[in-house]
Amino acid sequence: MxxxxxxxxxxxxxxxxxxxxxxxxxxxxxxxxxxxxxxxxxxxxxxxxxxxxxxxxxxxxxxxxxxxxxxxxxxxxxxxxxxxxxxxxxxxxxxxxxxxxxxxxxxxxxxxxxxxxxxxxxxxxxxxNNMRRVAGGGLETVIAIPLVPDALQDKLSKTEARIIKLIAEGKNTREIARELYVSIKTVENHKYNIAQKLGLTGRNSLTEYVIKNIIQPYKRP
CATH class of the missing domain: 3.40.50.2300 (Response regulator)
Structure with missing residues (x-):
């Protein structure tokens, strides 16, 4: 790329x-x-x-x-x-x-x-960093978070869906572990299970999946 x-x-x-x-x-x-x-x-x-x-x-x-x-x-x-x-x-x-x-x-x-x-x-x-026009003609920064599609959430547990969302927000494994109050190993196990459910293989396949299927579609106007 x-x-x-x-x-x-x-x-x-x-x-x-x-x-x-x-x-x-x-x-x-x-x-x-x-x-x-x-x-x-x-x-x-x-x-x-x-x-x-x-x-x-x-x-x-x-x-x-x-x-x-x-x-x-x-x-x-x-x-x-x-x-x-x-x-x-x-x-x-x-x-x-x-x-x-x-x-x-x-x-x-x-x-x-x-x-x-x-x-x-x-x-x-x-x-x-998405921007929107507000009353009075000014600009306001919108804190926008990508959403996990319903079809994908149906395949995952609540914790797995949350991990997908955190990956889409740009958080790495260490940051996800801190946010969920679990160990890095636990997050890695969840990510492995998610990849299995989605039929993904390869070390970075889950991150690439999130970028392609959640982040990039979300950024399109």
Missing amino acids: NEIARNILLVDGSAPFIKQVSQLLIPYYGIYTALSAEEALLACREQLPDLIICGEELRDTGGHHFIMALRDDPRIAHIPLIFIANRESREDMRMTMNLGADDYLVQPFKRQDLLLSIRSRLSRFAIF
Whole structure:
């Protein structure tokens, strides 16, 4: 899938990291880069990227400080952000998500995991950014959630239908587990059962099914 019309800002103090991720994404997206928080904030205000990928160490500060500065600026606070950590830490993940990151990946990550995360965040952002005309001629942001079709709900349990809805909202397995107050393993088991009921095979088949059959039809006028 070519989404070259979508633009992504890569923010990290490591030029090799910027090059590595750029090479992964250039076939699919337009790419901007920044090595410092100051440079990244300026790029956000001037270019308004569709998504930001941020590493831990920037030339002038840390990635967490950049997230705080981003979310404190109402002009650019809405931009979805994927944080790339250098090591796995439950405490750091929790802090980063609380600061305003939309997803959290750990190096080394799989190319497909990054692409799926990007696709999910962009789809979720598009859904939540629908606009409508209101009384007086102004514009108001509508918080719109894709609905699971009745025909699909009939095949699933209530929990499975809710998980499908959360996937459509852009939540990953970790976020779904937190929302349902269950373990990641329980969510994975539910997702496996859903895939079996829908006749799906392949590691990312359920996510692709949701994008094709729920998110994309929902976004059409």
